[in-house]
Amino acid sequence: MAKIAQKCPEIPVTVVDLNADRIAAWQTDDLPVYEPGLLEVVQEARGRNLFFSTEVDQTIAEADMIFISVNTPTKTYGIGAGKAADLKYVEACARQIAKVSTSSKIIVEKSTLPVRTAESIKRILDASENHPNFQVLSNPEFLAEGTAMQDLENPDRVLIGGEQTEEGLKAIQALVDVYAHWVNKDHIITTNLWSSELSKLTANAFLAQRISSINAISALCEATGADVDEVAHAIGKDSRIGPKFLKASVGFGGSCFQKDIYNLVYLCEHFGLPEVAQYWAKVIEMNDLQKQRFTQRILRSLFNTVSDKKIAVFGFAFKKDTNDTRESSAIYICKDLLVEGARLSIHDPKVSKEQIQKDLELSDSEFSNKIEICKNPYDAAENAHAIAILTEWDSFKTDALDYNKIFSVMEKPAFLFDGRNIVDLDAVRKIGFEAIGVGKPEEKV
Numbered sequence: 284m285a286k287i288a289q290k291c292p293e294i295p296v297t298v299v300d301l302n303a304d305r306i307a308a309w310q311t312d313d314l315p316v317y318e319p320g321l322l323e324v325v326q327e328a329r330g331r332n333l334f335f336s337t338e339v340d341q342t343i344a345e346a347d348m349i350f351i352s353v354n355t356p357t358k359t360y361g362i363g364a365g366k367a368a369d370l371k372y373v374e375a376c377a378r379q380i381a382k383v384s385t386s387s388k389i390i391v392e393k394s395t396l397p398v399r400t401a402e403s404i405k406r407i408l409d410a411s412e413n414h415p416n417f418q419v420l421s422n423p424e425f426l427a428e429g430t431a432m433q434d435l436e437n438p439d440r441v442l443i444g445g446e447q448t449e450e451g452l453k454a455i456q457a458l459v460d461v462y463a464h465w466v467n468k469d470h471i472i473t474t475n476l477w478s479s480e481l482s483k484l485t486a487n488a489f490l491a492q493r494i495s496s497i498n499a500i501s502a503l504c505e506a507t508g509a510d511v512d513e514v515a516h517a518i519g520k521d522s523r524i525g526p527k528f529l530k531a532s533v534g535f536g537g538s539c540f541q542k543d544i545y546n547l548v549y550l551c552e553h554f555g556l557p558e559v560a561q562y563w564a565k566v567i568e569m570n571d572l573q574k575q576r577f578t579q580r581i582l583r584s585l586f587n588t589v590s591d592k593k594i595a596v597f598g599f600a601f602k603k604d605t606n607d608t609r610e611s612s613a614i615y616i617c618k619d620l621l622v623e624g625a626r627l628s629i630h631d632p633k634v635s636k637e638q639i640q641k642d643l644e645l646s647d648s649e650f651s652n653k654i655e656i657c658k659n660p661y662d663a664a665e666n667a668h669a670i671a672i673l674t675e676w677d678s679f680k681t682d683a684l685d686y687n688k689i690f691s692v693m694e695k696p697a698f699l700f701d702g703r704n705i706v707d708l709d710a711v712r713k714i715g716f717e718a719i720g721v722g723k724p725e726e727k728v
């Protein structure tokens with residue numbers, strides 16, 4: 284919304300939320316989310332045509348176009364628990380819009396939703412006692428965290444789905460006109476509603492599938508002496524494959540990939556396509572295996588036990604340049620290491636101590652005295668037996684960190700497990716580290 288406000292100064296944009304603390308934070312320079320470049324855009328538009336408010340009903344009543352951008356977590360209860368998307372927040376929004384609207388409006392689904400959700404939203408809206416005319420559009424978001432502002436500035440595509448009726452097409456055009464302020468028309472795709480909803484789930488499933496595919500190959504690389512980065516580079520040169528999303532890792536995290544694939548799996552099962560469901564479920568299974576393999580490799584290398592050994596964890600966010608830890612592989616790996624008896628000293632440049640403690644469920648846990656959260660990587664490495672790099676922050680790269688200094692304060696033999704393949708293994712081996720990457724030969728070959 285900040286980007287739309289920045290690019291369309293004549294359109295007033297009001298962001299509403301029930302959470303007053305969040306709305307208050309959006310009015311300060313300490314925004315509730317860390318995203319490079321976001322503050323500058325907010326500052327440019329805030330107070331001019333970008334407003335933040337808790338006056339939900341009044342803002343709905345005044346709006347011509349409403350973006351529903353609430354979260355759709357995986358259901359934790361009842362039918363579809365663990366797979367289906369929980370649509371209670373979306374439904375609550377639709378009901379509130381139906382209740383307070385007296386004029387015609389275009390409702391835009393921005394949240395990621397199962398296919399045919401627009402139909403349910405439309406039925407709820409059409410039951411409104413005031414009988415205004417509603418058009419529902421699907422406009423999924425494709426930005427990635429950490430690069431959100433570039434992604435919004437130059438999107439590969441903007442996708443808008445709507446009903447293929449005269450009124451539906453008019454609504455689609457109204458939203459096209461908003462994006463056309465800065466996005467080239469060739470990059471704005473319009474489709475029917477269901478194609479748009481399904482394209483969002485499919486894009487995330489394909490991206491996650493690429494990561495699981497290269498991670499599967501990383502296991503074979505470790506067994507054979509091939510180097511996964513060399514394999515990825517070689518196959519990525521094929522223009523049909525392309526070089527992106529081929530970086531082997533400790534497994535993908537984030538709030539979207541797993542949730543959206545489970546959602547896809549649930550839809551396939553619902554529509555009687557069990558083989559298709561199983562096909563996509565494997566992408567998540569492979570991701571779980573990748574996290575476990577990383578922990579197992581640490582254990583094996585540290586002479587089959589980490590009990591009472593100190594492991595320095597570099598990075599806790601699910602990727603660099605964000606403070607988001609949702610579904611971060613670091614959470615799973617840290618928990619497994621704790622169960623094995625390890626002591627952990629964790630450093631992340633952006634994730635708060637409170638967040639790490641919450642993610643590891645440390646309050647009244649037997650593990651709470653086994654964890655230390657450190658302000659810098661040097662403190663974390665003090666007397667550690669091993670380092671595990673779990674997020675690819677630039678500040679952990681070989682030229683950014685003084686690995687000589689780190690080596691000097693560690694227990695020997697000093698191990699370095701690079702779960703993101705960002706460190707020059709030869710360089711740190713020369714210092715004396717036993718260095719191990721994902722899908723990398725254990726020694727130079």
Ligand code: UGA
Pocket residue numbers: 395424425426427428429487490494527528529530531532533534535536537538539540601602603
């Ligand atoms: C992802 C998609 O990339 C966006 O297009 C989409 O809009 C978004 O989900 C969403 O649905 O909201 P995001 O989760 O923010 O974006 O971040 P990604 O860059 O996709 O990374 C996801 C995970 O995959 C991270 O843990 C990352 O470290 C990992 N990853 C990514 C790899 O392990 N290897 C790669 O080559 C790329």
